[in-house]
Amino acid sequence: PYTYSSLDRxxxxxxxxxxxxxxxxxxxxxxxxAAKSEGVDTKKPxxxxxxxxxxxxxxxxxxxxxxxxxxxxxxxxxxSGGGKPEGTKLMAAIESSFSxxxxxxxxxxxxxxxxxxxxxxxxxxxxxxxLRIGSTPNxxxxxxxxxxxxxxxxxxxxVWEHAxxxxxxxxxxxxxxxWWNVVNWGYIQNRYETQL
Numbered sequence: 001p002y003t004y005s006s007l008d009r010x011x012x013x014x015x016x017x018x019x020x021x022x023x024x025x026x027x028x029x030x031x032x033x034a035a036k037s038e039g040v041d042t043k044k045p046x047x048x049x050x051x052x053x054x055x056x057x058x059x060x061x062x063x064x065x066x067x068x069x070x071x072x073x074x075x076x077x078x079x080s081g082g083g084k085p086e087g088t089k090l091m092a093a094i095e096s097s098f099s100x101x102x103x104x105x106x107x108x109x110x111x112x113x114x115x116x117x118x119x120x121x122x123x124x125x126x127x128x129x130x131l132r133i134g135s136t137p138n139x140x141x142x143x144x145x146x147x148x149x150x151x152x153x154x155x156x157x158x159v160w161e162h163a164x165x166x167x168x169x170x171x172x173x174x175x176x177x178x179w180w181n182v183v184n185w186g187y188i189q190n191r192y193e194t195q196l
Contacts, residue, residue: 006079010178015166020074023162027066027139034060050143061146065139069120072156078184085185090154090192097131104133105180108157111135112176118160121176123188124151125195135159152195155188 004020005013035042038056040049046068053061084101085091091101098104104123112121115135124142126132127150134142134149142151157179164175 001075002077002079007077007182010182011077011164011175012167015162015164018166019158019162020070023160024066024070024074027063027070030059031063031067034063047143050141051145053144054146061144062139065141065144068143069139069141069156069158072153073158075187076155076184077182078187079182081184082181083185085189088185088189089196090185090189093131093192098133107133108155109173109176109180112157112159113173115159121157121159122149122153123155124149124153125192126151129196154192154195155183 003013004016007013007016031046032042034040034057035049038060040056040060046064049056049060049064050068053064056064085094094101094104098107108121108123111133112135115121115137117137119135119137120139120141121135122133122142124132124134131154132149132151136142136144136147136149140147141156142149142153157176159172159176164172168175168178
């Protein structure tokens with residue numbers, strides 16, 4: 001919902017274009033191939049497949065997760081993003097779960113910084129509808145029955161090198177710090193409320 005270069009204060013346009021047109025596009029294409037070869041009804045929500053991903057191939061797991069995660073990632077960003085979700089149910093839940101917004105940011109950032117290799121950091125709702133933070137390797141996410149963390153994703157941060165390497169090289173922490181400036185809290189708030 002924005003141009004590739006419109007997030008430039010945090011993520012450069014070339015990275016966004018390559019990320020969207022090459023990496024994410026490949027996940028979408030390969031997911032369609034996997035769904036066709038494995039007889040998956042593509043009219044049903046992808047979440048249904050992810051919830052029982054252990055019954056499918058590695059191709060379905062990697063590309064289904066890759067497509068779902070990236071679609072959430074794009075919507076979670078905005079040129080006018082950043083700040084805090086002030087005065088919202090989401091903010092109240094963050095403060096209840098993590099004591100403060102700053103504590104939440106630190107814990108979430110650490111989940112991304114400390115993910116070994118490629119993967120994602122997540123803010124998710126657990127089975128008790130409490131906000132939790134965790135990370136997953138590769139293109140896994142909390143919806144998957146094979147994931148170490150389980151729940152409904154609210155916010156996801158891509159910490160694969162392709163998401164930041166052109167500008168930040170090996171400085172993942174710098175990328176994460178800059179990413180906070182483009183988080184679309186309006187979208188995240190709406191997502192949170194629809195999953196309660």
